[in-house]
Amino acid sequence: MRPEVRDRLARMHPDERALLRPLVETTRTFYIFAAILGVVVLWGLFAYYQQMRYGLGRTGMNRPAYWGIYIISFVFFIGISHAGTLISAILRVCKAEWRRSITRSAELITVLVIGFGAIQPVFDLGRPDRLLNIFFHAHLTSPLLWDVLSIGLYFMSCTIYLYVPLLPDLALIRDSGIKAPWLYRILAGGYQDTPKQRAVLERVIGALSVAVIPIAISVHTIIGWIFAMTLRPMWHSTIFGPYFVMGAIYSGIAAILVAMVVLRRVYRLEQYFKDIHFDYLGQMLLLFSLLWLYFTFAEYLTAFYGAEPAVMRTFWAKVSGPFAVPFWAMVAGCFVIPFGLMARKATRTPGGTLVAGIAVVIGMWLERYNIVVPTSVNPRWELESIGHYLPSWVELSILAASFAGFILLYMVATKFVPIVSIWEIKEGREHSAQEVSRRVSEYLPDTPVLTTVGDSK
Amino acid sequence: MPATGEGNGKPGLTRREFVWTMGAAAAAYGLQDLPDENGIFWSPEPKVELGWAPGLEEFRTSTCLICPSRCGIRGRLVDGRLVRVVGNQLHPLSRGGVCPRGIAGLQMVYHPERISGPMVAEGARGGGNWRGVSRDEALTLLTERLRASRTVAGPESLALVAGYCAGSMQALWHQFLRSYGSPNYVADDYADGTDCVMGLMHGIRRRPAYDLEQASLVLSFGAPLFESWWSPLQAYVAFGGSDEDGGQRPRFIQVDARFSRTAARTQEWVGVKPGTHSVLALGIAYVLIRNDLHDADFLSRHVAGFEDAVDGAGATTEGYRSLVLRNYRTEEVSAVTGVPVERITALARAFGSSPAPVAVCGADVTQAPNGLQAGMAVHSLNLLLGRVNRPGGVIFGKDPPLAPLASPVLDDAARAGLTSQPVAGPGPAFGTGDVASRFARAVAAGDGRVENLLLYYADPLASSVHPEAWRAALARIPFVVSFSPYLDETTRHADLVLPDLVSFERWQDAPSPASYPYPVWGVAQPLVEPQVDGIATGDAVLAVASRLGGSVAQSLAYPSFEELLKERAKGLFEIRRGMLFASEFEGRHHRQMEERGWWLREHDEFEEFWEDLVDRGGWTDLFHDFTDPAGIAQTPDGLIDLMPEELTRALVANGLDRTPYIGLTGDDAVPPADFPLRLMPYRVSTLASGTLSLERWLAEVPGLFPETLWYPWVEVHPDTVRTLGLEEDTMVWISSSRGRMRARLKVFPGTAPGNVCVPYRLQHPDGELANPLQLLDGPTDPLTGLAPWFTTFVRLDQVGAVD
Amino acid sequence: MVIDLDRCTGCAACEVACKSENNLATVSPEQAEMGRAMSWMKVISEVEGEFPNSTLQFFPRPCMHCDNPPCVKVCPVSATYLGEDGIVGQIYARCIGCRYCANACPYTVKYFNWYGPEWSESELQHLNPDVSVRPKGVIEKCTFCHHRLQKAKEDARAEGRELREEDFQPACAEICPTRAIIFGDLDDPTHRVATLKDDPRSMRLMEELGTEPKVYYLRSRA
């Protein structure tokens, strides 16, 4: 760190000092990690090059296993993306004050992961060169088209929703001059953080947080519908829309928790990500683990009761057949582990939530696997032979590269924007304590006028 | 961009599209120089460089020569390329149908592994070094060699092994060998023993024809009618029946030891224990006789040996009736065959009461240690019901009345050569047996001095039951010539290869298979220009003959094989019966006319006749004279013999001391401890003998059930798989006392426990041979000399576990 | 199309005829093992029971050309469409290769070009110039030999007459040795299929899905 930067930093507010430090101070470990992730990404690019040049034959997909890892990852990543926006928007709308230090990291996840989610179906295309046909020859009855539109909208609104609340912090950095002034001059625009601007800003954020919720819900509903709109056994189900949304939020919360534990450790943010945050988010995780169980149970029970032969073939393939291992691993990851850990206050600690979060992330990936693959390989017509699917090295490489790329981008992003919203923290310190007490007092009945007992006569 | 501005661009092209196109073109241009021909660009379009525009279309009639069925086909040509094989609706046998092999025959023409022209082995034979030579050089080489050997070693030093040879090609080879002076025509062809049965019983040494189309019930004993029979198309057409729904279709019942595709698709399958077909047949005979369902009138007028006979000395010989009634009681038959008693009775009743039933005898009945008698047992059912020379019954077909070849001119050398003993030596008591294997063994043992061996449509190293005998024989023959268009296993060991043109490129005639009741003479004409520098073997033989000069040239004075065919067709032109191929309706009409003794001349000029004949595909005569007694039997007494004395004598002579029809107790061989499973080789419909094994379309559909692609496989019952501890879809070794082959294990509940069914499949994709016939180790039927294909026991081992 | 299961011998001539007529690319043995072989017409077999009581049914299975085709609804670019003549077609040049239609088809009749077709120099010679060759990355399936319909229509127009039943026969129906495949216009009462589809033996695959297949099967009489 250059001395003048250190000086400037030293002169700043303690919140600012703590939260801006990562922007100007980078450790060797960071570079090592970044290099490793970079190599994985390059390897993934090479794998994709192979696939592009020779065809999708380089994957393990076949007939009837037409979809594989890419579609699984697609659903998974877009699911994770519900982390941010939805959580932070809901918390903002509900005026949950404890949100202040966690919204930023969540919103960042969202924006960065959407890209990785949205690119997965492109990896999956036989003819990526004809991608634009989706617009030239748009066919409105296709859920895939709805999906392209809703993801596009979602991506845009999330980006705005990330950017607008960033403005005061960007202006702060610009004004402090601790980093690449030219960049922040562009990024922060003319924002000066005048009270008037601040008021407009808050109104915009309020509106955005309301708007983003239905968009986010639509996105994953439609992804669910992509499956549900076919006649394939165990895809063709009305529960898929809400089920996917619920699952998305669930995996999103899990992803935030994991990110928070890591950030807290590497950037020493114990003061911002407090145990109470983990406790609260842990409770949400608990709630969603129960919701997950409920939805899953409802899905399988309806399938089981219908007992359609075609459906039952897939059903048993999952429950006790060749897919039993991923199925029960999913149950463990999505319910048993998180429920077990989150049900007790003693384990709703950063450590406990980390374990639960990882379990849920893996469990939710497996859930998508269990949706895509078993149905794919069990065609509806019983005389059609049962397929098999093993992902190839190309698919696994691209999967690894997608994870690596996301983590890498997230790491890099923490070097450019404060991972905790500085102005919101400050605002919290300055105004919300009073605001909250005012609000609480508004909830309460007005103080009754004292009367003496005898008066009632 | 046109100079007049954007508004004047091509009407259909918007500005956006234009920019798009330009961009794409620029990108394509930028990328085209990249080193890899696959293109780095997202999606290189398929390289189709044929000037992809609809071209000039033309259809040409011909005949499929891929199997004995000889179906009528038409080739669709576009700009001279043969792009499709379709059926010839006018062909009386196939009626527009073609089997998968016929369609895929297209890929034989354009096969990447065709030999590109005549070639001579360089260095050690079989070493794989070849030198290309011109056709002329090759013919000269062969002529000189034959000329020299004829004087030095004698004409009998020449031998021909002809696998796939009928009609005029066969006549041509016979004429060539005769006039050269060699008695060594070695037929490596489709002997199945039924001709011996007919010879013995009817005095007609000819494979029987079955009038399936007019039959009401077809009871097939192991004949794989829908797979590899003499004419699967004949069976298909009969099975399909007429187009009008509700029209008469014969009922098919299949007696088979294997759940074959035929067994699966006929209306009824009777699963029997291997080798017990004939016992079941006699069990049915028992019920027929017991219930008076037999045709007593026919038996008394046309059949000998049914009743007991009393000779001059007063000794009685039991006749067929007594033998059957005494030995084939239903319960016993049921125990031997594994078919329930009620089923046998029901079968017999169905057969006996059907208006026009026929019993078909398959090769798996006759290719057994007691095959000849087994064949007689099955055929006796036809006799019991008088189903000979009747519509819908057994018929002895006739050859088309072609003009014969000019009679051969023999010089002294030829006459001397022809008196020498054929190398293959004497055959078995009946029929010719496996001449090719006898020949190979004799040569290997040093009998005779074969200097020159010609291979025509034969690949014994790959297909023979005795490849080791062939390997030894080839080592002893100084000069081997192959006419094969492909570098097959035996051709690799040739000195000279004169590649034949494949069947869609050459002239040939195609008499119908023996199983078809009416004479048919199909003509195969070239559908495409030769794709390689080959020479049709017929023309090659004529060219060599003319170069040899002398008696050989005089005997074969035809300018080309096409001319030879034309000469022979004059016989048809002059015969005043039959007709050129015509629609079903016209055919019926024609038959009715001939029944009344009329015949309409269609052509006045032979040239017109010939042109029309080639155009329509051939000649046929759909009239059969059911009143001719010679169509029933040609024995000295004019009677069909159920108990031929000749057979009894041969049985005694072979030390077999068996009475006809007795001893058919089935194959009760106990499997040896180390080879617990019975091997059942069979032929899949898509892959015939070796010829087609390399075609890609067929490699994708050989096994419909169990479904499998490309690799040779073995079908095993699930219980057997379980007890052996094997796993489905893994490679296993199938070993017999003679050798082993590799195949993929397929679990198939239609296979009887204890049996393993292995299709003939020449090769694995990597070229490794996989021929179950080369595992056979059972005893040969001494009467017919045929190798028994179904008496070998094997063992299965996981590949890898035993290497 | 009507397929008479009582006549079908499972010979697979239809399968190979279709490959030949429609330039289906063959794949290597390894690819075939992976389930990537293509066969617009596929003879599927159902075996039941054990020796000696096994029974079997063959189902030659082309595209059903559904009247209510689930595959068409889901295609994002209308690369698969229901044509006026009732044929469900494919536009190879437009398909983006998402394989959504393949998943939506309950009859699994769609085939994907995992790799580009590989024709040896010699195989190129026997390609049918009436049918376009599919590049890698697109979906393909039975087209009811649509190119033949177009040609038949042109010929009929040139001769100034109506299209007749025998003018347009797909390759599989034309070659079937037992004439188990009967083809015609289901809506034209003079065509045989129009009466056969009401035969008591008639049925359609997974009719309960409401896809309205235009391929009828006549049950085996057994």
Ligand SMILES: Nc1nc2c(c(=O)[nH]1)N[C@H]1C(S)=C(S)[C@@H](COP(=O)(O)OP(=O)(O)OC[C@H]3O[C@@H](n4cnc5c(=O)[nH]c(N)nc54)[C@H](O)[C@@H]3O)O[C@H]1N2
């Ligand atoms: N399409 C076609 N047809 C052909 C030919 C061809 O190449 N292609 N070739 C011709 C030739 S060369 C010949 S020789 C004929 C022969 O033709 P086929 O007589 O048809 O001979 P395979 O096809 O070997 O059929 C033998 C049958 O015996 C059954 N079998 C197998 N093992 C046993 C056993 O242990 N016991 C009993 N009882 N049965 C058993 C099998 O199930 C099989 O159905 O076909 C001719 N027809």
Ligand SMILES: Nc1nc2c(c(=O)[nH]1)N[C@H]1C(S)=C(S)[C@@H](COP(=O)(O)OP(=O)(O)OC[C@H]3O[C@@H](n4cnc5c(=O)[nH]c(N)nc54)[C@H](O)[C@@H]3O)O[C@H]1N2
């Ligand atoms: N693997 C296997 N072995 C078998 C059989 C089997 O089906 N499979 N069948 C057995 C039986 S029953 C028999 S009869 C024998 C038959 O066996 P072979 O007599 O050997 O007959 P194929 O194998 O049909 O053909 C022999 C060779 O003829 C060549 N050939 C192909 N087309 C032409 C052509 O147009 N002209 C010329 N001149 N040559 C051509 C091919 O190169 C082929 O390799 O095999 C027996 N062995």
Ligand code: SF4
């Ligand atoms: S049955 Fe034989 S002759 Fe007829 S098409 Fe098939 S291979 Fe050719």
Ligand code: SF4
């Ligand atoms: S061609 Fe005809 S008989 Fe052969 S499998 Fe196809 S439908 Fe069945």
Ligand code: SF4
């Ligand atoms: S069978 Fe499948 S591909 Fe064909 S129209 Fe119906 S849904 Fe579409």
Ligand code: SF4
């Ligand atoms: S694979 Fe092609 S035809 Fe099928 S849905 Fe996608 S774009 Fe449409």
Ligand code: SF4
């Ligand atoms: S109708 Fe044409 S495209 Fe469809 S299966 Fe038959 S031959 Fe193939």
Ligand SMILES: [Mo]
């Ligand atoms: Mo044979």
